[in-house]
Amino acid sequence: MILGLLGSAAKDSVTREVLLRAGERIDRAGSGFELVDLAVEFREPHALVDYDDPPPGSQTALLRARVARADGAVLATPVYHGSYSALLKNALDHLTGDALAGRPVGLIAAGGGPRGAGTACDQLRTVVRALSGWAAPTHVATTASDLLPGEPLDFLDRRLDVLVGELLSFRSAPASFPVLS
Numbered sequence: 001m002i003l004g005l006l007g008s009a010a011k012d013s014v015t016r017e018v019l020l021r022a023g024e025r026i027d028r029a030g031s032g033f034e035l036v037d038l039a040v041e042f043r044e045p046h047a048l049v050d051y052d053d054p055p056p057g058s059q060t061a062l063l064r065a066r067v068a069r070a071d072g073a074v075l076a077t078p079v080y081h082g083s084y085s086a087l088l089k090n091a092l093d094h095l096t097g098d099a100l101a102g103r104p105v106g107l108i109a110a111g112g113g114p115r116g117a118g119t120a121c122d123q124l125r126t127v128v129r130a131l132s133g134w135a136a137p138t139h140v141a142t143t144a145s146d147l148l149p150g151e152p153l154d155f156l157d158r159r160l161d162v163l164v165g166e167l168l169s170f171r172s173a174p175a176s177f178p179v180l181s
Contacts, residue, residue, distance in 0.1 A: 001032040002106075002167065003070035007077035007088025009039035014110035014144045018156070019076035022108065022140075025164040026074075031171075036066060038087045046094045060094045067095060072104040072171045073133070075124055079111030084120045092127055100133025104170035106163050107139040117141030136166040 004023055008015035023033035036042070042059050054060035067073065075092075077084040105128045111117035121139035128135040140163055146156040 001034055001070055002026045002072045002074060003066060004033060004035045004074045004076060005088060005091060006035060006037050007075070007085040009087060013078060014142060014147060015076050015078045015108065017147060018108050018110060018140060018142055019074060022074055022106065022160050022164055025160060026168070029164065029168055031071070031168055038091050042091050045090060063091060063094055064096070064099065067099050070103070072167055073100065074106040074108060074167070076108040077120055077124070079109050079116045079120045082116050082119050084109065084124055092131070095131055097130065098132045100128060100131040103133050104136055104167050105133045106136045106167045108142070109139070110142050113143060117143070134170055136163055136170060138163045138166055
């Protein structure tokens with residue numbers, strides 16, 4: 001199962017739409033997709049006192065358990081001031097340094113322009129490495145105009161196909177190197 005972490009609070013956001021399109025592809029490939037809507041399920045700021053030993057049932061414990069069960073993840077964010085959302089940052093801050101150990105992670109960012117969205121994906125690559133994961137080489141940097149019928153939507157769909165293909169192939173590839181603790 002691939003876990004999709006949605007870092008947008010808007011119910012009709014481009015970020016949500018693109019992540020759901022990726023999820024449909026993951027489901028069609030038979031891998032299973034589970035959406036975590038952070039605005040609904042994980043909206044409270046993390047409590048530093050809970051980091052080392054989160055209480056059972058706390059949002060930190062629940063998020064860590066869901067991430068631990070996943071074969072991989074897709075991080076999806078709107079772009080705010082050239083970076084990823086605080087909602088996604090807050091959730092990622094609750095995870096331990098080995099939370100994504102040896103697992104692939106796809107990156108999606110939706111912004112006002114492709115350059116800002118690409119920058120947010122580049123920043124998330126660093127976070128994925130810090131959590132011991134593998135960021136898929138292809139990311140999806142998108143804008144609202146990419147969802148209009150025609151050539152932009154066709155290109156977006158092809159790029160999502162590549163991203164999901166990489167994500168699923170990395171997930172099933174044998175580990176060449178041990179994961180270091």
